[in-house]
């Protein structure tokens with residue numbers, strides 16, 4: 001079937017189960033249901049140690065351009081910008097060559113070379129760096145006429161139009177493993193199998209982060225499967241600074257913050273959203289931890305403006321080891337549970353005059369985080385077949401998917417196994433290996449290879 005209209009594009013992208021591959025898992029068909037003038041392909045991959053986006057861009061630059069054109073068609077955009085760190089010259093070169101080969105410039109496609117700083121991939125910052133437009137407080141890129149999509153998601157959009165659904169993805173495996181690299185594996189491959197594929201652990205007593213070192217989550221159950229959103233897994237010693245900070249309980253954070261915050265302002269000085277002009281002041285919030293949610297002050301409701309980027313915690317406050325980020329996450333959860341909505345919606349404000357000066361370079365972040373020994377370029381490695389997958393049913397934004405298969409069913413790659421309710425925001429999951437359904441829980445579907 002020739003797919004030509006925006007509605008047809010969205011329907012195919014929905015059926016293929018494409019969600020934001022950069023971490024959040026927002027369903028891509030829904031993102032493409034917009035009218036904008038610019039689509040940005042986000043290839044900034046600002047999390048230290050990760051080489052996933054850079055790898056897929058180099059492997060499939062023409063698919064990326066095709067996916068970007070399809071997204072432009074769905075949204076009516078005239079401009080498509082591929083945002084990549086200029087620092088990665090081979091990646092920039094690969095895209096430049098592909099643009100030239102396809103004569104894509106005439107279709108409005110260009111490259112924007114970002115600086116090598118964290119968090120360049122935060123959509124608010126990417127949009128400002130690329131277009132000069134500032135997304136309002138509490139807003140989204142659509143508010144300023146832009147859609148931002150991860151580069152792998154756009155490659156998957158192109159593949160969806162070719163009839164391929166999302167059943168695998170590239171994942172950086174690094175840290176305390178013998179053979180770090182970028183492995184392409186079926187969705188649902190267990191963390192344990194992925195570690196084995198990377199040569200096994202180099203040391204004992206390690207913790208696993210799903211995602212990057214700044215925003216990733218510590219995973220305790222390594223028998224669970226990787227998701228469409230898993231850009232990397234990082235194995236770090238249990239006593240590593242990042243793991244110690246990640247494992248701190250909220251009670252510990254609150255107690256230490258009340259006792260030890262010296263009001264040095266460093267967290268506010270380098271908070272990327274504050275630098276963009278949003279009224280978020282983490283040092284003030286740390287001064288007033290009181291949980292008075294009956295009459296929440298701006299220092300509490302500004303939790304809605306926090307991106308959870310981790311700069312305040314892991315970079316600004318590395319000396320006191322306090323966590324405004326965790327305080328904001330807790331405030332946000334409590335506010336939402338009480339039905340309190342974000343009251344911050346200013347627009348038209350000025351970006352801080354310090355926005356450029358206070359960008360923190362990736363080498364500085366790596367040094368601060370104690371990751372120097374792991375910071376080396378990574379390349380694609382051969383994957384091995386897996387004997388089992390556990391496909392999580394709520395690894396996306398929206399309603400969890402429900403199983404449409406039963407234990408004992410035989411499956412081929414690409415068969416639908418679960419779907420969110422048709423009327424709800426959500427996605428579809430497909431079998432990622434040939435095999436038989438061996439377990440169904442509320443959380444995942446297990447398929448064992450034949």
Ligand code: SF4
Nearest residue numbers: 261262264265267317
């Ligand atoms: S950087 Fe740390 S000590 Fe300084 S104001 Fe922020 S939370 Fe307090």
Ligand code: SF4
Nearest residue numbers: 271306307309310312
């Ligand atoms: S995590 Fe910290 S630095 Fe990042 S936006 Fe939130 S308050 Fe600002």
